[in-house]
Amino acid sequence: MKALATFVMRGRSATVLVMVVSAMLFWLFPPVLVVSGAALALVTLRRGAIEGVLLMALAGPAAVGLTGIALGTPWPMLEVLLIGWLPLWLLALVLRATVSLSRTFQAAALLGVLGVAGFYAVLGDPAIWWGRVLSQWEQELMVLASIGQEADRAMLEQLLALLKGWVPFLPGQVVSAALLLVLLALILGRWWQAVLFNPAGFRPEFHQVRLGRPLATLMLVLFGAAVLSGWPLLINFMLVLGTLYTLQGIALIHAVAFKWQLSPAWLLLFYLLLIPLLSQWVMALGIADAWADFRNRIKPRLSQR
Numbered sequence: 001m002k003a004l005a006t007f008v009m010r011g012r013s014a015t016v017l018v019m020v021v022s023a024m025l026f027w028l029f030p031p032v033l034v035v036s037g038a039a040l041a042l043v044t045l046r047r048g049a050i051e052g053v054l055l056m057a058l059a060g061p062a063a064v065g066l067t068g069i070a071l072g073t074p075w076p077m078l079e080v081l082l083i084g085w086l087p088l089w090l091l092a093l094v095l096r097a098t099v100s101l102s103r104t105f106q107a108a109a110l111l112g113v114l115g116v117a118g119f120y121a122v123l124g125d126p127a128i129w130w131g132r133v134l135s136q137w138e139q140e141l142m143v144l145a146s147i148g149q150e151a152d153r154a155m156l157e158q159l160l161a162l163l164k165g166w167v168p169f170l171p172g173q174v175v176s177a178a179l180l181l182v183l184l185a186l187i188l189g190r191w192w193q194a195v196l197f198n199p200a201g202f203r204p205e206f207h208q209v210r211l212g213r214p215l216a217t218l219m220l221v222l223f224g225a226a227v228l229s230g231w232p233l234l235i236n237f238m239l240v241l242g243t244l245y246t247l248q249g250i251a252l253i254h255a256v257a258f259k260w261q262l263s264p265a266w267l268l269l270f271y272l273l274l275i276p277l278l279s280q281w282v283m284a285l286g287i288a289d290a291w292a293d294f295r296n297r298i299k300p301r302l303s304q305r
Contacts, residue, residue: 005192008039009046012055015039019059024066026080033080034185037088041189044092046197052089060085087111088182095190101209104186105244109215112179112240119171120233127232130167172236176243183247207255207295209248216290219245242283249286250274252294259300 008015022036036059044052060081068074090111095104123129166173187206194202219241226234257267274282289295 001192002195004035005042005196008042008192009196012051012058015043015055016059016062019055020062020066023059023063023077023081024070027067027070031181033084033181034188037084037182037185038188038192040085041088041092041186042192044089045096045189045193048096049089049093052092056081056085056089083178084181084185087179088185091182091186092189095186101187101190101205102211105183105209105211105247106215108179108183109211109241109244112175112244113237115175115178116171116233116236116240119175119236126171127168130170168232169235169239172239175236176239179240180243180247183244203258206251207258209251210289211244211248211286213290215241216245216287219287245286246279246283247286248289249282249284252285252289253282255295256298259295259298261300 004018008018018039019036022032022039025032026036040052040055040059043055060078063081064074064077067077071077087108091104091108094107095101098104119126190205191202194200194205219238222234222238222241225231226238253270254267256262270278285294
């Protein structure tokens with residue numbers, strides 16, 4: 001990773017190359033988009049807003065053009081880059097100005113809430129819009145299934161029924177997924193910056209990520225209101241804020257593991273269990289940390305004192 005970060009900082013052409021190649025690899029393995037964003041974040045953090053804009057102006061058309069050649073239409077890549085690069089550039093500027101991941105995460109919360117509100121402002125009721133899309137998919141898939149076996153048709157019907165159940169909450173899920181990729185790219189870019197220019201700087205900054213009590217209180221209020229009303233808008237807001245508190249919980253786990261000098265194998269096990277079993281608990285831990293302040297309550301091992 002350090003070699004890649006060094007290559008990114010060699011010059012504008014190297015950065016553009018990394019951004020374009022990793023953006024194109026998105027179509028084969030979507031998480032690779034994090035590398036593209038990390039390159040943008042690293043250079044923006046080091047050289048400022050104008051350099052970040054120049055990189056997007058150079059790498060964006062190249063990635064969009066190559067996508068047009070490969071897929072026959074450039075628009076999917078344009079949408080991906082607008083969602084992935086612009087918020088990341090803005091958050092990198094916030095981090096550059098505040099030198100605080102906590103403040104930057106708070107700004108990310110605002111962007112996420114605005115993203116969900118934007119769905120409703122542009123589409124009206126997103127459930128109706130997504131319902132129309134799924135109806136079109138249903139017609140197309142049933143035509144394909146009619147050519148195949150009856151088992152394929154039953155499986156497609158079950159899949160569509162599941163998707164229809166998710167329809168009211170798709171705005172929150174889409175925004176949460178986009179925000180997660182953006183924040184992972186920003187964290188990776190910040191880590192690269194520390195590796196190259198401040199080797200001891202990233203760990204304490206990441207370990208101290210806290211979103212604050214006001215946002216945690218808002219999360220609890222939204223949870224209570226969503227349970228009582230069942231209003232999808234509130235649940236979509238919760239999905240976005242829940243992603244941020246999951247990241248805070250992960251930062252807390254790293255801080256505790258460092259204080260207790262746990263083996264990296266424990267962190268590996270934690271990540272293996274995070275998605276299937278622990279994500280909700282980690283989110284709850286992040287919210288509780290707003291009041292409990294576990295980092296200061298947990299004492300390091302004697303060998304570290």
